[in-house]
Amino acid sequence: MRRSRSLVPTLREDPADAEALSHRLMVRAGLVRQLAAGVYVYLPLGQRVLDKINAIIREEMNAIGGQEIMMPVIQPAEIWRESGRWDAIGGEMFRLKDRNGRDLCLGMTHEEVVAWLAAREIRSYRDLPQIWYQIQTKERDEARPRSGLLRTREFLMKDSYTLDPDTDALDRSYAAHEGAYRRIFDRCGLRYHVVQSDPGMMGGLGSHEFMAPSAAGEDEIAICRNPACGYAANVEMAKGVPSPPVFPAWTREEIATPNVRTIAEVSALLGIDQRLAVKSLLYVAPKAGPVLALVRGDHALHEKKLARALGEEFRPAHPDEVRAILGAPVGSVGPVGARVLVLADEVLREGTYITGANREGFHLKGVAAGRDFECRFVDLHTVAAGEACARCGESLDVERVIEIGNIFKLGTKYSVPLKAMYLDEAGREQPIVMGSYGIGPARIAAGAVEQGSDADGIVWPWAIAPYHVYVVIVAMKDAAQVAAAEAIYGACRRHGLEAILDDRDERPGVKFKDADLLGIPVRVTVGNALVKEGVVEVRSRKTREEIRLPQDGVVDAVRAIRSREAQP
RNA sequence: CGGGGCGUAGCGCAGCCUGGUAGCGCGCACGGUUCGGGACCGUGAAGUCGGAGGUUCAAAUCCUCUCGCCCCGACCA
Incomplete structure (x- = not known):
């Protein structure tokens, strides 16, 4: 990618309407622009980050047997009436009518469509289990969109659904998802906790959330300080044992x-x-x-x-x-x-x-x-940091987190009303046992920015960085520098390293500031050192360490940094 | 939905209290000097002051309504 011909509108100042760190940086780095409250345009670099994240998600979902499908954003009211959610859900659902006055809604999730499809296509226990997933836009009329990309009204979601004959099989599908999710978030370079969460009042057989620690998060979790214990739960349901006071000998x-x-x-x-x-x-x-x-x-x-x-x-x-x-x-x-x-x-x-x-x-x-x-x-009180873990007695920490994924055992909540049944080995009709599992790719991106940025800008994890190498040409009018930079740019691309060539007629300071802001893992500077000593500089965005070497060593030097810094 | 804040040039802001017909920085265009961490000089283009109504000789400024955006809370299947 050549900067001179690309849409990467970086901003020198923070946008006025952005407060959260990730929101400020993602706008400043030219990744996204806001069209309306909670509605965003993804610019080329932002799109590439999403593409990287989605590719990782697809690999791991396919690895557990997931089959990618795509379900509609526009859905008829009927299936939502059958599940009971047409009335149960309030203003959060976007509703509309077609020209004939029929009620429709914009999909905020797809359990109903999955159950509808299963009801038609799954007939026998031989058809089970199934894992269906999609990466699809969801629409929710949030009461209050906030924090940039962390809570939007339109957002991409990887949602998967498992269909199983019974709860034992559901447990296996659920465990497979937990494993896949761990691999996805590990590969994306996020720090996260897996916590017990509230399955909600509408039933459900259990659920967990994947939570990335960040000051911008909207949720809080309690986690046991004893790593061997591992108790971790959303504060919505976390139990803690507070220290008792000294009770005086009071009479009433x-x-x-x-x-x-x-x-x-x-x-x-x-x-x-x-x-x-x-x-x-x-x-x-x-x-x-x-x-x-x-x-x-x-x-x-x-x-x-x-x-x-x-x-x-x-x-x-x-x-x-x-x-x-x-x-x-x-x-x-x-x-x-x-x-x-x-x-x-x-x-x-x-x-x-x-x-x-x-x-x-x-x-x-x-x-x-x-x-x-x-x-x-x-249990009614909100757990506070320092309370004793109900499981092991060690102290609990309370952390603010971003919910980046959740897994949920639905049971037969949707299969029964939507008549998604199968015949078991004995020829008896049984409801399909479902699970649903979500990941927010934009939240992964924003979470990575929240966890990885510094005073100069974003520091992307390797796996989801929009590009790997940022090549700065210090002086565009020096033909030798341009030629060397072009050669490095070409060599990177030939060797599978995605590169940006900053070939704009700008002063070097502008290019360095932009390179830092964009957070590309490696910067290669072609400038005076080339002219005087025949070397270029290769610098890690994360550690800021810089080495000087001849231009034909750049690809190996970049790979060395990658093997040191990238997630395994 | 309750509470608070803000809408003035592409971006960030001042001007509003105390009405007199719009300004600063950045960016943008052109010319020149510069050239390793967001250069400098000169010239220039660009704004129905979110919208509607009202008060007034006169409204960015005062009043009413309205729309939009942000923050705190509620909500978040």
Whole structure:
């Protein structure tokens, strides 16, 4: 690729609407341009990065027996009505009508189409198992697109689906995907964790997420510091054992706490550890009605955990509802005497605490769960760093991460309503057992930028770099430099090294800055050293180490850097 | 959907409070001098100030509505 004839619109300054590191750098390096909120154009270099990632994905998917297909972006409402998701999914689905008024939607995922296809084409256990995958554009009307390419409304996704006769076979398909995913992310040069994730309220037999640590991530995971333990889970479901406070020998009594609303104010007024207070939060659920959720004073309630415990969604009670139901304002409520369902976090099994008295301006001291009020104990609090691992007792770390992939055991959730059945060996009709598995190629790219960039720009992992070698011609009017650079450029290409030749009539500083910004792994500089000493410079973008050598040694020098720096 | 911020030349911004007919840097075009980490001098092109309505002799500036984008939160099958 010759810079002089290519669309690589690099920017000297950060774009005004980009905040996340990967967003700023990918726009500045001329990889992408934003057309609308969460809608991007991929420019030539960005397209090449996606191509590299997709090629790796295809190799690993094919290696586990995946068969590539392509399913439509536009889908009829019928199959979504049959699965129940036409109504279950809200504004996130783009919906439209054709000229005859028929309901259609833009595909945000393809379980329905897969089940539809399986229902028609799979008849016998002899047809199973199957792995179908595609790399296809997905459309989701995200409530809030954000962080550049990390959360967009239109995005490429590798989605695969497994069809198996039973759950044992599903387990094998699932394990095969986990292995393929590990190889894909290893090859792409990402750091990541595999964590347990919430299979969701709509059933499902289990799921894991692949999480790349990054400050720009939207999720948090808890991971055990003991490598031999290996416990790792999304904080949506991670369990931790917090350290207990020292419980004073309290007797139960009511104490006046005028003008006190928050846990911090209660503990300050009484001069006690926040861990001795109980936070009482009233919610309203459609079926369960009012629910009082209790967590320790220093903890945050995780709403996903509460939703899982209730088996339904809920909303916070309005302040006037709190007063009507519990007889006190928000700052003075508690479980004692409350005639509502009470869910208490597991840690509250032990000890006695301060709670609201359900009387304005008063709290109760010495309250014990189970003794002073009835409740169900469930895991409700959000894990914090430093809590003990529930499995091995070592400390947990909490890290911010980007979700780059997920694997999900669906079971028969789609095969039953869409009648995707097969006949088993005994001639009985059985539902196909499905799994679904996603990878976001753009998130891999953005994740690699987040994890690999430095103050001068991107540092691409070898395997997904848009090009391998960036050849700088220092002085375009020096025919010897041009000739040598052309020779190096040609030699690289002949030997399978993808090269950019910066043949623009620009000052060298501009070219060096651009080479760093683009993050091409190796830079070759053809300049004064050639004229004076007959050598060129070969420099690693990652380590910044530079060697000088005659031009015919460049290909070997680049290969040496690759063997040192590239993922195996 | 709740909260906050921003829309002025291709990009990044100032001007708005206190109304008087638009400016800076980069980029771009031309000429010249330069030439190893985003050069310098000169000349020039380029903006219905997001849109609509209103107030006013006069609106980028004040008022109302509206559209778009960003950030925090909710949501995220």
